[in-house]
Amino acid sequence: MTPHEYCKQKTKESHSSFLSAFIFLKKEKREALTALYAYCREVDDIADECLDHEIASKKLNWWREEVERLFKGAPQHPVSKALHPFLSHFNLSKNYFIEIIDGMEMDVKFNRYESFEQLELYCYRVASCVGILSAHIFGFKNKDTLTFAKNLGIALQLTNIIRDLGEDARRGRIYIPLDELKKLGVSEEEIISLKNSEKIKILVQNQSDRAKKFYDLASKTLPIEDKKSQKISLVMGNIYYVLLKEIVKDNPEKILNQKTILPGFRKMRITILTMLGCSFIYST
Numbered sequence: 001m002t003p004h005e006y007c008k009q010k011t012k013e014s015h016s017s018f019l020s021a022f023i024f025l026k027k028e029k030r031e032a033l034t035a036l037y038a039y040c041r042e043v044d045d046i047a048d049e050c051l052d053h054e055i056a057s058k059k060l061n062w063w064r065e066e067v068e069r070l071f072k073g074a075p076q077h078p079v080s081k082a083l084h085p086f087l088s089h090f091n092l093s094k095n096y097f098i099e100i101i102d103g104m105e106m107d108v109k110f111n112r113y114e115s116f117e118q119l120e121l122y123c124y125r126v127a128s129c130v131g132i133l134s135a136h137i138f139g140f141k142n143k144d145t146l147t148f149a150k151n152l153g154i155a156l157q158l159t160n161i162i163r164d165l166g167e168d169a170r171r172g173r174i175y176i177p178l179d180e181l182k183k184l185g186v187s188e189e190e191i192i193s194l195k196n197s198e199k200i201k202i203l204v205q206n207q208s209d210r211a212k213k214f215y216d217l218a219s220k221t222l223p224i225e226d227k228k229s230q231k232i233s234l235v236m237g238n239i240y241y242v243l244l245k246e247i248v249k250d251n252p253e254k255i256l257n258q259k260t261i262l263p264g265f266r267k268m269r270i271t272i273l274t275m276l277g278c279s280f281i282y283s284t
Contacts, residue, residue: 003082004031007038010079024275025232032090032137033232035082040130042079043100047107056108060101067097090136096129103129111173112188116210119177120154127160128153131233138230142223145230151221152237155214159240162207162247166194166256176207194256204255208248215241235274239267 001009011034022030043063050056070080071087071094086092103125113119131153132146140146161168161175168175169191181188184206186199218237222230239262247260 001078003078004034006078007031007035007082010038010041013041022232028086028089029137031082032086033134035079035086036130036133036137038079039083039097040100042077043104044126047104050108053108057105060105060108063101064098067094067101070094070097086137092133092136096133099125099129112178113175114178116177116180119175122175123154123157124150127157131156134233135230138232140223140226140229142226144221144223145226148218148222148226148230149233151214152218152233155211155218156236156240158207158211158214159244162204162211162255163243163260165191165204167259169194169256176203180206191256196256200256205248208244211244212241215244231275235271238270238274242266242270 022033025033043060046056046059046063050059066075066077066080069075070084073084075081075084083092103122106122106125113122128150131149135145135149165176172192174181174188174191176191178188181191181203184199184203186203190197190200215237222234227234243260243262246262247255
């Protein structure tokens with residue numbers, strides 16, 4: 001199995017909404033993006049699947065060392081070998097790869113966040129950094145596009161957090177800032193025990209409103225001249241924005257006990273419409 005074949009298999013296993021849009025990319029960009037997402041899956045799987053925190057930290061440290069080897073031209077892992085040809089071509093910065101690992105380490109070390117300031121840093125590391133690297137692969141003329149990628153990454157991660165609120169609670173994780181739970185009078189026990197209530201409904205609505213603000217920021221900060229090159233990111237943004245609307249529409253207080261999922265045909269429809277229009281749909 002070649003490094004690229006390994007990456008294709010790794011990303012295929014993730015069932016990401018992003019993958020369906022890869023077919024619209026030219027071969028070089030498609031392979032670079034596939035390698036990037038395989039890298040994200042490798043380090044994310046450590047945070048998600050390794051229950052021993054000490055072992056998880058050691059594995060993440062191995063990846064930090066591997067990133068150093070990668071940028072020195074001596075990668076060992078198939079994913080790193082697949083990434084290597086694209087580093088200079090797409091001007092991919094080592095710092096973002098390290099920040100992604102730092103984000104996964106936050107998942108290993110913390111299962112609560114005291115404030116949105118802490119949560120925003122987590123979102124930046126695990127999602128915005130991926131978006132910024134992706135923006136480099138897609139190509140851009142205006143550096144403001146990197147601000148778009150940052151804002152969109154935070155919006156996507158906040159949507160993930162809302163969608164997975166119940167599932168994360170069953171794993172002992174609460175990503176909603178604790179100071180916001182306290183303000184609404186929602187206890188950690190209410191979330192962990194999956195008790196739906198009017199307060200949970202308000203909590204989900206508040207988190208949704210914040211995510212929407214970041215979608216709006218992303219929309220406003222994407223330069224017109226880069227809308228075409230960044231249309232794959234717009235696909236992801238549109239899919240997740242529609243998902244967020246579905247969560248709020250479909251009794252948000254039930255989010256603790258059921259996971260809202262968009263069917264494949266809706267994702268494909270959003271993908272096609274976005275590729276044709278190159279802009280946020282929002283009303284789909």
